[in-house]
Amino acid sequence: MESVSFNKFSGNYLVLRPDEVRVSQLFCILWSHELEENAFVECPPERFKENIRWRWLIFMSLSSQKLLLHAAGPLRWIGEKVEMWVNLITLNRNVFVLLSNLLRGKLKMPDRESEVFMSFVGGLDWRVELDHNIKPGDCRYFGALAAMAAKLTYENEAFVRRIVRDYWKMELIGYYNFWNDYQKKNSTQAFMVYDQTTDMIIIAFRGTEPFNADDCRADLDISWFELDQMGKIHGGFMKALGLVMEKGWPLNLDEDHDRHGRPLGYYTLREKLKEKLNPTNETRFMVTGHSLGGALSILFPAVLALHKEGLLLERLEGVYTFGQPIVGDTKFKEFMETQLRNHGFRYLRYVYCNDMIPRTPTDDSTFLYKHFGSCIYFNSCYKGKIMEEQPDNNYMSVIAWILMLLNAAWELVRGLILMPMIKGPEYKECWLLMLVRLLGLVLPGLSAHNPHDYCNATRLISPQIYHQLQHNRRPEEIIDGKEE
Numbered sequence: 001m002e003s004v005s006f007n008k009f010s011g012n013y014l015v016l017r018p019d020e021v022r023v024s025q026l027f028c029i030l031w032s033h034e035l036e037e038n039a040f041v042e043c044p045p046e047r048f049k050e051n052i053r054w055r056w057l058i059f060m061s062l063s064s065q066k067l068l069l070h071a072a073g074p075l076r077w078i079g080e081k082v083e084m085w086v087n088l089i090t091l092n093r094n095v096f097v098l099l100s101n102l103l104r105g106k107l108k109m110p111d112r113e114s115e116v117f118m119s120f121v122g123g124l125d126w127r128v129e130l131d132h133n134i135k136p137g138d139c140r141y142f143g144a145l146a147a148m149a150a151k152l153t154y155e156n157e158a159f160v161r162r163i164v165r166d167y168w169k170m171e172l173i174g175y176y177n178f179w180n181d182y183q184k185k186n187s188t189q190a191f192m193v194y195d196q197t198t199d200m201i202i203i204a205f206r207g208t209e210p211f212n213a214d215d216c217r218a219d220l221d222i223s224w225f226e227l228d229q230m231g232k233i234h235g236g237f238m239k240a241l242g243l244v245m246e247k248g249w250p251l252n253l254d255e256d257h258d259r260h261g262r263p264l265g266y267y268t269l270r271e272k273l274k275e276k277l278n279p280t281n282e283t284r285f286m287v288t289g290h291s292l293g294g295a296l297s298i299l300f301p302a303v304l305a306l307h308k309e310g311l312l313l314e315r316l317e318g319v320y321t322f323g324q325p326i327v328g329d330t331k332f333k334e335f336m337e338t339q340l341r342n343h344g345f346r347y348l349r350y351v352y353c354n355d356m357i358p359r360t361p362t363d364d365s366t367f368l369y370k371h372f373g374s375c376i377y378f379n380s381c382y383k384g385k386i387m388e389e390q391p392d393n394n395y396m397s398v399i400a401w402i403l404m405l406l407n408a409a410w411e412l413v414r415g416l417i418l419m420p421m422i423k424g425p426e427y428k429e430c431w432l433l434m435l436v437r438l439l440g441l442v443l444p445g446l447s448a449h450n451p452h453d454y455c456n457a458t459r460l461i462s463p464q465i466y467h468q469l470q471h472n473r474r475p476e477e478i479i480d481g482k483e484e
Contacts, residue, residue: 010225012225015223145195178268187218202285222234231328232328291449298321317345357449408447
């Protein structure tokens, strides 16, 4: 790979290149004394602080990314087969009807590009309609809409278009597949929708797809870039949003990317917003995403602020993220808190119970990454609580794991029996989600990351929580709308 100069836009950075490292070199990372001189690790020598913790993290990040590079094909194949089987069963109603149709020669075969083909994530939660009990004007409306939009991003364009048109009665402005200048492929997805009822544009970023190696690599890439104004930010997330090779975040983009079919996420969405938001209307916009999509959602206004796009930021209603990982350090936190105050948009970060992704990367002395904004934390009964930070950030104790396993077992019972009885049939969990819940008995923090729980949480949340947020009450005082 040709040499790339990052010091043109960042004086302090760490860039990992898994495609450059050989398997035989991986274990040498743990005792190498000149780590920064290797082709697969790039950073300013005078800024690199070597210690065993850093070596271990670099080793783990490069190893996992290297594994994903080799496993990308098989992982994609497995994902395609799983999704085909899920859709085959769903299209034929159930396994028994499927067998009957097969014997009668009336088997219905799914088409991956059709408007009814669901992704694996979509198969976990078949709900596509917005909650009829939450109307525009209800303080819960945008949160519930954001959760459904974040879930819908995992679907193909035809499916999204059908749901937005027929169920949500909204307009699909665009469905995008953005270029990643570092992965050299289109690996970031998003869509833009217009809600005429509320005069609101919704931008939704797709999160990490379970069988997509590129998405997983973006999550596991501990590369970072430090920008003078913004602080230190997770490199994988910036690359996914549209960080330009060698240039960082230039104010204006040259035409090469668009000319060669390489649209970058941030720049494409920014120009589309400028086209839609003008002095002749009062249209506002909101940004949402689940998992990786949540990280991109809060980075988007951060780069708008870096470019001093004040007119756009004044039209930003809010950022709603679900299961979002930590994006940057304390300086980035302070930078964004200033933007929240100056431009008055809301930033709500929803965290469900034991979801492990919002607790990564850890906020230890190595990363010093910090969350910010209003955290709405839900326990496994979907009881909401406003907090400065979700509990148990770095839990690794045996007791914590036992409690998480017990909670995972409770979630199985809750979804299969209690929720349909108490809240209604729309809360009954499907067979595929039950299988994921079983996985939670082994990896509880991972099974708690699915969008289904976030859709439930935004539907069942007490309106009083939003009222209290609007009146700027202290977060630690509010539990499901009641003062402690």
